[in-house]
Amino acid sequence: MADLEVGDQVQELRVTPDKYLPHRYAGASGDFNPIHIDAEFAKAVGLPGNILHGLYSMGLVARANATALAGGDPRALKRLSVQFRGMGLPEQEIAVSGTVKSVEGDRVVVDTVAAQGENQIIRNAEAELRIK
Amino acid sequence: MTLKNDAIGKEWPASTYQVGREKIREYATALGIENPVHFDLEAARAAGFRDVVAPPMFCVVYALPAMAPAVLDPEVGINFATMVHGGQDFEWGEPACSGDEITTTPKCTEIYEKEGKGFYVFESNSVNHDGEQVLRGVWTNIVRGV
Numbered sequence: 667m668a669d670l671e672v673g674d675q676v677q678e679l680r681v682t683p684d685k686y687l688p689h690r691y692a693g694a695s696g697d698f699n700p701i702h703i704d705a706e707f708a709k710a711v712g713l714p715g716n717i718l719h720g721l722y723s724m725g726l727v728a729r730a731n732a733t734a735l736a737g738g739d740p741r742a743l744k745r746l747s748v749q750f751r752g753m754g755l756p757e758q759e760i761a762v763s764g765t766v767k768s769v770e771g772d773r774v775v776v777d778t779v780a781a782q783g784e785n786q787i788i789r790n791a792e793a794e795l796r797i798k
Numbered sequence: 799m800t801l802k803n804d805a806i807g808k809e810w811p812a813s814t815y816q817v818g819r820e821k822i823r824e825y826a827t828a829l830g831i832e833n834p835v836h837f838d839l840e841a842a843r844a845a846g847f848r849d850v851v852a853p854p855m856f857c858v859v860y861a862l863p864a865m866a867p868a869v870l871d872p873e874v875g876i877n878f879a880t881m882v883h884g885g886q887d888f889e890w891g892e893p894a895c896s897g898d899e900i901t902t903t904p905k906c907t908e909i910y911e912k913e914g915k916g917f918y919v920f921e922s923n924s925v926n927h928d929g930e931q932v933l934r935g936v937w938t939n940i941v942r943g944v
């Protein structure tokens with residue numbers, strides 16, 4: 667990993683959350699907001715259907731960076747800052763892509779985006795990792 | 799319209815969460831994370847952890863129970879019908895392992911209006927049973943049309 671340079675692309679992660687993923691994530695996280703698990707409720711409040719939890723998508727950003735840069739080491743990720751924008755939907759592929767923004771010693775900062783097609787569901791995500 | 803901001807600086811009671819192996823496995827499975835250190839005690843110990851270790855974003859599991867009373871507090875006055883989760887910052891310290899008792903304290907740090915939207919910013923501080931820093935979080939909720 668010592669060879670990382672500013673501008674390098676980080677290995678992309680592609681995941682398609684299935685129809686019931688929001689239910690499993692709700693159980694795993696404890697966030698049972700009905701906009702994530704009840705399509706009828708979500709439509710009644712003006713959403714296209716039940717939407718993914720933003721923190722699930724953020725979890726994929728964390729997974730992508732730790733996997734690509736640190737072999738999945740849970741100690742590597744030191745900081746992650748994201749802005750939630752477009753809504754994520756189940757049954758559509760999510761692509762998490764990143765570009766190395768800075769390298770200082772063992773600290774690497776990666777700009778990351780999570781998108782479903784043209785719809786960026788997380789942008790301006792900045793991940794700082796300590797790489798051995 | 800001026801946004802009610804009496805709650806700036808308010809802190810809520812700390813809440814303690816006990817981390818368990820099955821909950822870590824459940825979270826890692828939902829996220830599709832396959833590293834055996836999140837599932838298997840021997841693999842975790844071989845990698846230098848005292849027990850099965852949580853992925854970093856498991857922090858939402860132990861911090862959410864502490865944050866909910868703050869975000870739901872009528873004194874803060876968030877209109878949930880038009881609230882969205884706008885941004886999230888986490889900074890990690892010691893990893894969280896099964897058996898840890900993690901205590902999280904929430905605080906409201908900012909309430910302000912910008913371009914017709916209300917911004918409600920909370921900070922959380924989480925320490926483990928040894929008093930070691932595990933997590934600092936900044937949670938930003940945005941309310942449209944204030």
